[in-house]
Amino acid sequence: MTLPRIAVDAMGGDEGVRVMIEGAALARRRHDRFKFLLVGDEARIKQALESHPNLRASSEILHAPDVITGEDKPSQALRRSKTTSMGMAINAVKTGDAGAAVSAGNTGAMMAIAKLALRTMPGIDRPALAALLPTLGENDLVMLDLGANTECDARNLVQFAIMGAAYSRIVTGLASPRVRLLNIGTEEIKGTGELRDAAMQLKEADTALAMSFDGFTEADKLSRGDVDVVVTDGFSGNIALKALEGTARFVGDLLKRSFSSSIRSKVGFLISRPATELLKHHLDPNNHNGAVFLGLNGIVVKSHGSATALGVANAVAVTARLLEENLTERIAADLHKVGADVIRKSGRPGSPPEKSAPAEGEIA
Structure with a gap:
C-alpha cells in the first residue's frame, strides 16, 4: 500500500x-x-x-x-x-x-x-494542541490543550477529551485510556462550572467510547503514571507544561552542580552515571x-x-x-458514537460565548 x-x-x-x-x-x-x-x-x-x-x-x-x-x-x-x-x-x-x-x-x-x-x-469547534509527556508509569501521558485556546467551555473540554483519547489509543496502544480533567482538586465540587459540567458530560459519554473517565486530577499528579489523558484549557495547560519543563531543567542543573561540587561528588557521579544517563534520557524533550x-x-x-x-x-x-493509524477518521468515528445529545450545544447557563478563532498571539 x-x-x-x-x-x-x-x-x-x-x-x-x-x-x-x-x-x-x-x-x-x-x-x-x-x-x-x-x-x-x-x-x-x-x-x-x-x-x-x-x-x-x-x-x-x-x-x-x-x-x-x-x-x-x-x-x-x-x-x-x-x-x-x-x-x-x-x-x-x-x-x-x-x-x-x-x-x-x-x-x-x-x-x-x-x-x-x-x-x-x-x-x-476548536482544534487543540496535544503532546506526550513522560511519566513514571509504563506509558507517556497525552495532555491537551497546551496553548491553542486560552478560554474553553464545557463543550470544548469534552471534544478535547474525545480527541485526546483517540490519540492516546494510537500512540500508547491502550484500548481504553484513563481520562481526567485538570482541576484544583479531585472532589466533584471543586473547580469552575465549566469543569464540573464537562465532567458530567464525560460521565454520560464514558460508556459510548473506548475510554475510562476518572474525574479530576491535580497538576502535581501529572507525572505519576496513573492517568493517560489530561484535558484542560490552553491557558492552564501551557502554564503546566512550562512548569514541568522548568522543573526538569532545574533537576538537571541541580545534579550537575551537586556532582561537580567536590572530588567526592565527582567520584559519586562516575559510580551513578548509568542512573543519571537514564534520568537524562527520560527528561530529554527530544x-x-x-x-x-x-x-x-x-x-x-x-x-x-x-x-x-x-x-x-x-x-x-x-x-x-x-x-x-488514520487518526482523523478515528476521531470522527468517536464523535459520531457520542452524538450531539451528549456534547451539548453550550455549557452551563451564563458561560461565556465561544470565540470564532483564537485571539492574536493566543498560543504561547
Whole structure:
C-alpha cells in the first residue's frame, strides 16, 4: 500500500535546514514506506540532501521563497502564508499533495495557517494542541490543550477529551485510556462550572467510547503514571507544561552542580552515571517531541523549535504513525458514537460565548 507523503517545513526551527533534513533522513530510515515533500529554499535543501542519499531518493523539493520567523504575528503569517515554507507545507495537506505536515516554526502562526487552510472537523469547534509527556508509569501521558485556546467551555473540554483519547489509543496502544480533567482538586465540587459540567458530560459519554473517565486530577499528579489523558484549557495547560519543563531543567542543573561540587561528588557521579544517563534520557524533550493539532481536517505536527535531529525524527515518526493509524477518521468515528445529545450545544447557563478563532498571539 502506498502511504501519503509527509510535507516537511525545512526552514523551521532554531537550526533550520540542516537539522530538519537530518531529522527527516533519520525518520526515513525508521519508516522507509514513506516519501517526503521538502518545502523551503531549494538550493539549501539540495545542499543538505547531499549527505542523505536515502532521503534524497524518496523526496521531492517544493521551493518556497519566504520564511515565517518567530517574531511574526499570526495575522502577519496568514497574509504571507502562500509564499512561505510553513504555509506551503500545510497547503500541500489541503490539496492532497501530502498526507500530513511537520514544522518546527512559529506555533501561533502554524495554528492560524492550519486552521484557515484545513478547517476544523465536523463536530469540533476548536482544534487543540496535544503532546506526550513522560511519566513514571509504563506509558507517556497525552495532555491537551497546551496553548491553542486560552478560554474553553464545557463543550470544548469534552471534544478535547474525545480527541485526546483517540490519540492516546494510537500512540500508547491502550484500548481504553484513563481520562481526567485538570482541576484544583479531585472532589466533584471543586473547580469552575465549566469543569464540573464537562465532567458530567464525560460521565454520560464514558460508556459510548473506548475510554475510562476518572474525574479530576491535580497538576502535581501529572507525572505519576496513573492517568493517560489530561484535558484542560490552553491557558492552564501551557502554564503546566512550562512548569514541568522548568522543573526538569532545574533537576538537571541541580545534579550537575551537586556532582561537580567536590572530588567526592565527582567520584559519586562516575559510580551513578548509568542512573543519571537514564534520568537524562527520560527528561530529554527530544525523546517526546511532536505536538499534534487535533481536530483539523488533516494532520499537522509541531516540532519543538530547539529540537535536535533526533527530536525532529521523533516528530516525523509521530506524524507517520498518525497517518498509518488514520487518526482523523478515528476521531470522527468517536464523535459520531457520542452524538450531539451528549456534547451539548453550550455549557452551563451564563458561560461565556465561544470565540470564532483564537485571539492574536493566543498560543504561547
